[in-house]
Amino acid sequence: MHDFLRQLPKVELHLHIEGSLEPELMFALAQRNNIDLPYASAQEAKEAYDFNDLQAFLDLYFQGMNVLRHEEDFYDLAMDYFHRARREGVVHVDMHFDPQAHLQRGVPLEVVMGGLLKAKQEAEESMDFSVGMIMAFLRDRPAEEALHVLEQAAPYWKFIDAIGLDSAERDHPPSEFKTLFARAKEIGLVRVAHAGEEGPADYIIQALDLLGVERIDHGVRCLENPDLVERLRREQVVLTVCPLSNVCLKVVDDLREHPLPTLLQKGLNVTISSDDPAYFGGGMLANHVACADAFGWSEDVFVQLTRNAIDAAFVSADRRADLLARLAA
Numbered sequence: 158m159h160d161f162l163r164q165l166p167k168v169e170l171h172l173h174i175e176g177s178l179e180p181e182l183m184f185a186l187a188q189r190n191n192i193d194l195p196y197a198s199a200q201e202a203k204e205a206y207d208f209n210d211l212q213a214f215l216d217l218y219f220q221g222m223n224v225l226r227h228e229e230d231f232y233d234l235a236m237d238y239f240h241r242a243r244r245e246g247v248v249h250v251d252m253h254f255d256p257q258a259h260l261q262r263g264v265p266l267e268v269v270m271g272g273l274l275k276a277k278q279e280a281e282e283s284m285d286f287s288v289g290m291i292m293a294f295l296r297d298r299p300a301e302e303a304l305h306v307l308e309q310a311a312p313y314w315k316f317i318d319a320i321g322l323d324s325a326e327r328d329h330p331p332s333e334f335k336t337l338f339a340r341a342k343e344i345g346l347v348r349v350a351h352a353g354e355e356g357p358a359d360y361i362i363q364a365l366d367l368l369g370v371e372r373i374d375h376g377v378r379c380l381e382n383p384d385l386v387e388r389l390r391r392e393q394v395v396l397t398v399c400p401l402s403n404v405c406l407k408v409v410d411d412l413r414e415h416p417l418p419t420l421l422q423k424g425l426n427v428t429i430s431s432d433d434p435a436y437f438g439g440g441m442l443a444n445h446v447a448c449a450d451a452f453g454w455s456e457d458v459f460v461q462l463t464r465n466a467i468d469a470a471f472v473s474a475d476r477r478a479d480l481l482a483r484l485a486a
């Protein structure tokens with residue numbers, strides 16, 4: 158099963174590139190940029206990654222990305238993840254990035270976009286790897302700021318596939334971001350949002366009805382509302398579920414109690430992603446292997462989940478056809 162899962166042409170729809178910053182690279186960038194870290198070693202950093210909830214993780218996530226200062230740092234960050242993902246058999250990623258988290262530290266948008274887009278171009282030219290770009294907005298910061306950043310990003314709109322909504326979910330309902338998402342629609346961008354990770358099922362409904370999202374990131378708490386589950390099934394809304402993330406952030410106590418099998422059994426359009434692989438115990442392969450161990454799924458289940466992801470990925474029609482052909486082979 159392990160070999161099968163490694164060879165499966167996996168497609169990751171939910172990945173925060175800043176959450177792919179491995180402690181080793183964090184140390185290398187800290188040294189290059191003359192920044193003090195609150196850890197003595199990469200090992201000590203890993204040991205500090207022990208979270209009780211989303212906010213505890215976010216505190217370390219925002220602290221970790223402080224080593225990202227220059228264009229080449231963002232390039233190195235993305236290339237490091239692309240190489241690792243490729244070795245695990247990942248062939249495409251839709252990558253979230255958090256411009257506000259960098260702008261607020263004084264790192265210009267041009268630096269972030271320059272580094273990430275250079276890495277994307279290089280990976281697509283030389284690595285049999287494709288990359289979708291999701292500009293994410295921090296829901297625990299003011300909606301006006303998000304709108305301002307979206308306008309500021311006008312020179313990059315043509316390079317962006319979608320906007321997303323992430324960071325602390327509790328008490329930050331999608332309804333606050335109606336204007337932002339309406340503007341993104343006007344620009345011609347697809348919309349996705351984190352909802353129903355720590356927040357209630359109602360936030361999933363808001364994301365669909367008020368923000369017009371095409372995919373729900375996480376969405377596992379939909380099961381608290383049977384009408385919503387029926388709607389997600391009928392409309393085949395894609396859920397980007399992140400099993401190891403949910404365990405690490407205590408959304409569930411144990412992977413064996415994860416609602417993934419129930420979501421599948423209810424006919425929902427489920428996909429599997431790693432979310433923040435450097436913080437949550439591994440990337441796409443680790444998530445797939447953990448699901449195989451916890452749920453005893455057959456190869457057919459993983460093929461279906463991968464087909465769901467290929468169908469929903471931000472790729473060209475040619476690339477999608479190529480990935481589907483490879484899946485069938």
Ligand code: HPA
Nearest residue numbers: 173176323324351432433
């Ligand atoms: O899992 C997450 N949830 C919300 N915001 C995030 N930002 C990075 N990872 C996450």
Ligand SMILES: [Zn+2]
Nearest residue numbers: 323351374432
């Ligand atoms: Zn996420």
